[in-house]
Amino acid sequence: MKTNKFILSVCISLGLVFSSCSSFLDTEPMDSLTEVTYFKTLEQFQYAANNLHQNVYAWNQGNTSYEILFDFGTDIIARTSPAVSGTNSAGTTDPYWSQTYNWLRTVNQLIEKGDNFTGADNISGPMGQAYFFRAWHHFFLLKRFGGVPIANKVTTEDADIVWGKRASRYEVVAQIISDLDTAIVKLSKTTVATTGNDGHITLEAAKALKARVCLFEGTWEKYVGTTTDGDGTTVGTGSVKPAVYPTVTGFLTMAKDLSKEVIDGAKFELWKGVETVTVSGVANKPYYANSSYFYLFNLEDGASNPNGLGKASNKESIYRSVFDYTNRKGSMNLSHTKPATPSRKLMDMFLCTDGLPVQYSPNFQGYANMKDEFKNRDYRLASCVKEPFKFYWGFGKTSNGAVYTVDLTTKANTSTYFYSPALRASGQTGYEGRKFSTERSDRSTDSDESQDYMHIRLPEIYLIYAEATCELGNGSISDADLDYSINKVRARAGVAPLSMALIAPYSDLTLLGEIRRERALELFGEGQRISDLCRWGIAEQDMAGAPICGVYVSYNGIDTEYKTAVNPSDNKNVFNASAFDASSVTSAETSVSSYAGIAKIKAGAVISEKAENRVFARKNYLQPIPTDQIKLNPNLKQNPNW
């Protein structure tokens, strides 16, 4: 009896152990949803599409994107980039390659889930946004690398896309156009009106992007042609075109028509928030006049400009990435680093208010005194560049922000608010950029600037219209078309309208050249310059062989004020002569552009990047495919001459 009890108890205890354990193996994620159960509702698709909106190069993508966001290395900016100077060699990796394909995978996952979606909800909105981003990312790759593998489905480890050849640029363009056409159809009910232009991709944004792509590829084919394609077997992708493919005229016509659609839709308008200051209490109101262009790029809440305007006043933006001081900071250290600092060339590209360039305008005041070249100029000049010995709010200031009720000019000449150029070491330009630099010092010292990043603005649409029209007209464009488009942009800049009559007296000025000039000025520091120079086929002429320069310390053999000026805040000379040897200052007149309408650089300008480092050539039109990727997949052929 006792024995039985004993055995029974042993059996029970062992049995209990064995029986309860099999359930230990059935576990499921406890703190996240799974792919199996997701993508069942419109809401979930929109959440996934919301994520795609973050996957673009805007603020907040780390310092890697600095170079491409701000036109670094190009002719109009005094910030270097080996890839744009042309001094780089093929790298083993390229973050833009890997990152973009990672983002494309996410896009394709959403499209694939949408294609298999059988629910009742209408998911065309998020689907259209996904198609937009697939086009966006492929266009980015096209500009950087030319033809690339087309990622139009979620790839498996053994997929052809992963291991195959690069598609030709024409196949990539066809994919982009096709995806944008799909996006335009699917976004027919997702418009600026329905979204409130809240940063989501809209029908208008898709049209605007398509216009941008068409102008890009139309002009590329016209001016660059197949020179960067390679043969497709040993280098590059070859020049295979899809059976149905637009002509150059076709592209340009699409660009013109689409930009007209966007303009005529009248959903957008140029931001003119700080033409004059109207808010009472602001001291020295004229001090801030005509600076809409400056404040537009720093638009946050009411404290970001003297007119107390917030982001809602921005009707200019067609596609923007939204940032917010509380919920999504920019984290780019913009005001400290002053990414958009101009080169000598850009300074001279700005027109005088009469619409004429510095070499022709009677209004131009020359270079003798530091402030002279700022007089009678395009308003954008003052919005982009600090004027010497002037007072500014902003980075490094001890107050908590701009206090517009205080008259800045009453401040003492200490370095706190007072801007003095500094030419302490060779390489410095003497100019300091302002674009993207907030006046709110409280938001600039910790990289907390949180203005929106504008990917597509209305002025670009005007510029696309003008350029496409002019190209279609073989260099001519009617005054009516100019007034319909580009002159609206010039009007905000306080520059006289462009017309055939205006340039007629000057044989080296052309309408196309002036349209291109306008594009450089309006879109300065917005990441478009290098692809513009390339698609025009002039990047070598405009970029190579000439130094990047800064201020004139002497002009026409006469020393300018920069040589002698003393900074009253520290009683030091602005110019540290010992730091600038003969090779740091230009010694002869140098042409810096293929367009004769742009002023030549004369002797006496300080050099920030020497001519020998400016070696951009035709091969640099396309960046090299990262060599690790070629090793992994030998079917990828390197771009020509890398």
Added chain:
Amino acid sequence: MYHLQSNKMMKILKLNLIAVLKLRAVRFNLLLLMMGCFSVALSAQNITVSGMIKDSSGEPLIGVSVQLKGTQTGTVTDYNGKFSLAVPANAPLTFSYIGYTSQTVAAQPNLTVVMLEDTKNLDEVVVVGYGTQKKTTLTGSVTQVRGDEVLKGKATTNVAAALQGEIPGLTITRTSSRPGNEGTAISLRGGISVNSVSPMIVIDGVDSYEWELSQINPNDIETVSVLKDASAAIYGTRAAGGVILITTKRGKEGKVKVNYSGRVNTNVVGKRFPTATGQEWALMMNEAITNDAVTNGGTKAYWMFDEAQLGKLMNNESFYEKINMGTGNLTQVDPTADQFDAIYGTTYGQSHNLTISGGNEKTRILTSLGYAQDRSLIDVTYDGQKKYNFRTNLDYNVNKWIKTEFNLSYDNRTVTAPTQGIGQGIQDFYTFPLINNKGQYYDVFGKNNVLAKLVTGGASNNREELLRLGGKTTFDLGFLVKGLSASANANIKIRNGLKIERQLSVSMYDWVNENGIGDVTGVAYPFNTFKAISPSENWVKNTYQENLYQSYGGFLNYDRGFGNHNISLMGGVTAEKSDYMQLYSYRSGMADNSLDDINTGDALTAQATGGSNDWGLVSYLGRANYNYKEIYLIEGLFRRDGSSKLSPENRWANFAGVSGGIRISEFEAIKNMEVFSNLKLRASYGETGSLSGIGNYDYVSGISTNTTVFGYTGTKATTAWISQVTTANRTWERVATTDIGLDFAVLNNRLSGTFDWYLRENKGMLIAMTYPQVYGATAPKTNSGNFKAKGWELALNWNDKIGKDFTYKVGFSLNDANTEVTKYNGAVAITNGYKNNNPNESGTSWIEGKPLYALYVYKTDGYLQDQAAVDAYYPTVNATGSIVPKQGTVNALQPGCVKKVDMNGDGKITTDDLYYLGDAAPHLLFGISLGASYKGVDFNLFIQGVAQQNIVRDGTMAGPFWVGYQNQNSTFLGNTWTTTNTSARYPLMSRNGDRNNWNYKWYNDINVNNISYARAKTMSLGYSLPKLLVKKVGVENLRLYLSADNLFEISNVKDGFDPESKVASGQGNMDVFARTFSCGIDLTF
């Protein structure tokens, strides 16, 4: 009567469990501790033996086991070494005691037995998986050390750190000597995968985390046993990295024994990190800019200090001037400012342990209490840990057939560390005082005042509480089948972790002169306050973690001899489940610096996240042992594991191992030679698995969500994405280990040793293959690689006595392992630096055919000694695509630069010219132990070291002006190329990024330190008061000792670092290793 007691037992158990059960609904299969009432009758015709047991010095021995041979009848000696036992006359009585040779003596009414110390320990019992085995018949490669021998007296209370070098084949590295933050890593036999697979840690039969080694009280540890070969197969899926079994002390029969051991220790700075003084920095700066001026056409590019200021620094002169080339503020500059001395110094720690143990035939108990407190070398603020340990191990024999064991332990450890400034103090050069003339923290730029950060930057408190509860019941079923027994166990472990991190914004101030005026022009210049109030830097983060682990097991054992045939069988089932959850909260903008509660933060900044997961493992296991006359030994092991971490179709796997041995010394012919006291040949083969690298739910793709903003006022909107690519086609890494070993003892056990050779092969190593990036994601890890490790271990011990009182021992161990990634599916581009596990990177690349930590560098052929050599070199290596700094620019190569060899002769230097230099794993690891005792005096020395290792450092201190605007590694000063030192150890000093890349950052063979070192890990001198003396005051044993940890090291590291320093040498990575001196007392009464 038994009934009554068992009910009491149940109550105690229940009481303790209730607390646990209340915490949450636990499927806790409480053991049924059912007991019967049985009694035993002994046969008649007995005599009563009264005896006394002594050791060789005549001291009575307490707790010696006295047993009638071949029966269960027995007792133990009491406090006076006496016993009495009723046994048949002349029956053989066996006396056994751990550490002494067992004896069998015929029973007589009065017996006095002198036990002899067992120097060979051949009867030692070794803890193996799910049981114990006699060392004599052990066939696996198992090393066991006794806690009291290797852990006691060491100042560190981190068991992992204390075991460093003690167990051949077990590589323990640490990156720091900061208590609570030692950064220990354990690997067995060179590792077995590119995934770092650590050994499985099992404490008293319960699966444990590696960090529990720093949690547990070292004084509680009876033995540490390491299963290194097929013997680990009994642990199946998780044993690929070997198994470390820790067994805690249990009460023994005998009078109650109380042991107190206490220690105070002082930590002093060992080797400083090699930062330059202000003067050295100036000299290096001057040398670099002078060198750079050569290619600049003669202009020295001064930085921060102008020529005159640099000159003053080089002359060790202080000054108060505008710096930053005249554009900065007035600044106090003092070349004698020393950030190192300002923050490091001597600190103190202590530890106390009280252990009470005792028991009788029926009940045995051991209870211990521990307290330890220790600090790092940072003496300006508290950086250290406090530990409280409690343990009770209870054994209760319900009756002759039912034995129970009960373990309860509670550990509480709080690690406190400054939130800011740890590992810093190398960014600013040592030219700026840390305190200004107003007594404030001084900083001119960069907010780098390390003292201010450490002292006023806030601290984090990480408290881990661990409650372990375990019960085991063994049923002797011998009455059914002789030799049969069954056991069941249940364990739960509750870990609560609460980490409170507090950061305070640090105020640093510029210099002001005596009048509060800071400008030569006389204009009032308000001194700058950096970050005095920045709400976002003033935060609290609370992280709460809770982990409940349960495990259950049921086993059947059969153990019986049939004449010369001995059979032992074991079979069982185990099941484990772990549930984890965490909560994290954050607020910034704290109302006041004195309060750390999150409620005092700005509610608008609040963040909270959660997270939870679980996993389960069910296993069936078995073991069979057979031996013939204890000469021919064979063992088989089996385990079948099912894991919730894998998809149902791949969930189950089987593991098995087999081993055999021959005790050659027991052959008559060998015995007659009288040479070998022991000679055993062993061999084993077995498979183990590893789940490292597999997440809990990796076979399903999760959806991650977050938020972004839209609209004009930053409205939050949800974002969602598929978080990772998964695969269901994945299973365990499987490691096959072959081991051949030889154990021997000669010269009457004076010299003994063990040699093992092994081969470990991982077939189906989990690796994330590198796909072309067009794939767009990190591919999931699949069983796509193979891996191999080969190595050997040697341990030699010499034990002897000179005269009556002087005993001494010498131990030596040496081991080495070589690894190789034998298969890796997927091509990879070779870049310079570490491959196959980069110690600095999480993502890394794998090279087939090369070992772990393979090191790729450029081969150099001396220096370019003059401009002619530079000019001649360029055309040979400068073809398109070359990484050579551009000729004709300021970045160009110049004399003193290395001459990288164009290995493939393609006219350019590219990554294709990298060559495999060797691996960076430690090789020829050795341990030397010396011990001697004379009368009451004992001396021990343990030396641990590495005979060969390649190290190439990364970060600020890895090369001169690696970062051009930071402090420098002064060991480069005077050791770089100059026109007068053309065969210097290192290339020329430069601040040019391109030249530094060429000479230092793109590693060359000459940048590799081939190091070896020996470190005096522990040295101790003890004195035990004569027993006869102390006994008069009721004390059994009293030992006083002095010891030193890490007293000295002999190393050939040339770049100024401690041999154990990290590869990363940048700001935030600096650490100083401590030397620790302790004095302690060990008292038993």
